[in-house]
Amino acid sequence: MNKYIELKNVNKVYKMGQIDIKAIDNISFSIGKGEFVIVVGPSGAGKSTVLNILGGMDYLSSGEIIVEGNVISQYSSKKLTQYRRLDIGFVFQFYNLIPNLTAKENVELALQICKNPLDVDEVLDKVGLRDRKNNFPAGLSGGEQQRVAIARALAKNPKLLLCDEPTGALDYETGKSILKLLYDTCKRMGMTVVVITHNLAITPMADKIIKIKNGSVDDILINSNPTPIEEIEW
Ligand SMILES: Nc1ncnc2c1ncn2[C@@H]1O[C@H](COP(=O)(O)OP(=O)(O)OP(=O)(O)O)[C@@H](O)[C@H]1O
Numbered sequence: 001m002n003k004y005i006e007l008k009n010v011n012k013v014y015k016m017g018q019i020d021i022k023a024i025d026n027i028s029f030s031i032g033k034g035e036f037v038i039v040v041g042p043s044g045a046g047k048s049t050v051l052n053i054l055g056g057m058d059y060l061s062s063g064e065i066i067v068e069g070n071v072i073s074q075y076s077s078k079k080l081t082q083y084r085r086l087d088i089g090f091v092f093q094f095y096n097l098i099p100n101l102t103a104k105e106n107v108e109l110a111l112q113i114c115k116n117p118l119d120v121d122e123v124l125d126k127v128g129l130r131d132r133k134n135n136f137p138a139g140l141s142g143g144e145q146q147r148v149a150i151a152r153a154l155a156k157n158p159k160l161l162l163c164d165e166p167t168g169a170l171d172y173e174t175g176k177s178i179l180k181l182l183y184d185t186c187k188r189m190g191m192t193v194v195v196i197t198h199n200l201a202i203t204p205m206a207d208k209i210i211k212i213k214n215g216s217v218d219d220i221l222i223n224s225n226p227t228p229i230e231e232i233e234w
Contacts, residue, residue, distance in 0.1 A: 002032050002033055003030040003031075003032065003066075004030075004031055004032050004033035004035075004067070004068060004192060005030060005031040005054070005065075005066070005067050005068075005160070005192070006029075006030045006031075006064075006065070006066040007027055007028055007029055007030070007050075007054070007063070007064075007065050008028050008063055008064040008065075008066070009026050009027075009028055009062070009063040009064070010024055010026070010027045010028070010050075010053065010060050010062075010063035010064070010065065010073075011024055011025060011026055011027075011060065011061045011062045011063055012024040012046075012049050012053060012058070012060050012061050013061045022215055023046050023049040023215055024046045024049050024050060024053070024060070024215050024216075025046075025214070025215035025216045026063075026216060027046075027050065027063075027212075027215070027216060027217050028063075028217065029210050029217060029220055031192060031194065031208065032192075032207075032208075033190070033192055034186065034187075034190045034191065034192055035186075035192055035193075035207045035208055036182075036183055036186045036187070036193050036195075036205070036206050036207045036208075036226070037192075037193065037194045037195070037206055037207065037208045037209075037210060038194075038195050038196075038197060038202065038203050038205070038206035038208075038209050038210070039051070039194060039195070039196045039197075039210045039212060040196075040197055040198065040199070040200055040203055040209060040210070040211055040212070041198065041211060041212035041213055041218070042198060042213070043198060045212040045213055045214065045215065046212050046214075046215040046216075047164075047196045047198075047212055048164055048196065049215075050196075050212065051162050051164055051194065051196055053065065054067075054160075054162065054194070055084060055088045055090060055160075055162045056072060056075070056080045056081075056083045056084040056088060057084065059073075060073055067083075067087070067159070067160070068159065085113050085114055085156075086114055086115055086156070086158070087158055087159045087160060088158050088159070088160055088161075088162060089152075089153030089154060089156050089158035089160070089161040089162070090153055090161075090162050090163075090164075091146070091149050091150055091153050091161065091162070091163040091164070091166045091182075092149070092163075092164050092165075092166070093164060093165040093166065093168035093169050094169060095137070095142075095145040095146050095148065095149040096149065097137040097145055097148055097149065098137075099136065099137050099138060100136070101136070102133065102134050102135060102136055103124065103129055103132060103133045103134070103135055103136075103137070103140065103144075103148045103151075104120060104121075104124060104133040104134060106137070106148055106152055107120050107123065107124065107148065107151050107152045107155050108120055110152045110153075110155070110156065111155055111156065114156045114157075116157050117155050117156060117157060118154065118155050118156075118157050120151075120155055121133070123151045123154050123155040124148075124151050126151075126154075126185075127147040127148075127150050127151045127154070127181060127185075128147055128181070129144065129147050129148065129151065132144055141174070142169060142170050142171075142174060143170055143174035143177060143178060146166060146167075146169075146170065146174075146178050147178070147181065150166075150178070150181060150182070150185070154185065154189075154191075158191075159192065160191075160192045160193075160194070161182070161185070161186075161191050161192070161193045161194070162194050163182060163193065163194065163195045163196065164196045165196055165197060165198070166178055166179075166182065166195060167179060167197075176229055176230070176232075179195075179202060179205065179229045180228075180229050180230065182195060183205060183229060199234065201232060201233075201234030202229065202232060202234070203221075204223065204226065204227040204232060205226050205227055205228065205229045205232060206223060206226060207222070207223055207226060208220065208221070208222055208223065209221040209223065
């Protein structure tokens, strides 16, 4: 696979008064365009920090991050804001929907700050919400709310979809259906997708598995024959 994204010797130190917390310790890996990647590791391993830095939500302390030939680790805060707005779609564990806006309006709101959005109705259809788009979040199940959040991220037409524990608040079957949606989106749209999880069991569904431990890369596995999530049980 090509090196669409490259992290080179990335370090992140948080300063808490006199104490330095090394959240990321010399991490290097690459991600190919259109790859479905799972970043896995125990609590506190540094997974969210990696994702936040990759998504332009935080600065690294040293090292380099290159996305599509651009050294984003050297971006000014203005350029980083543009990168975050235009190139990155985020999906979090909690859906962060605005309660007094319908599913469709939640997606439309996010599109007001981006340049080449996709058609909102088409994206809502694709994530399986054709008949639910005029519902308010309170009238949607957890899985449906996460579908809205995914539609909101996808409608931006981002280059990279970053998902931090996207099934963390969902039951087993609903979680599986969301993982299937993310995988199918990756393969159908050619979207590069990175999913963070602490659930080792789902890693066989990924093209690449990056294991993080104590802020460092413990292992990187390339999987040429991913297992469909429907066939994985845990
Ligand atoms: N803003 C911050 N200020 C200080 N320390 C932080 C900050 N964010 C993260 N850390 C610390 O950095 C380390 C890595 O945290 P991170 O959230 O990236 O881990 P994680 O693998 O995502 O964990 P979890 O699965 O529990 O979310 C932890 O020790 C955490 O306490």
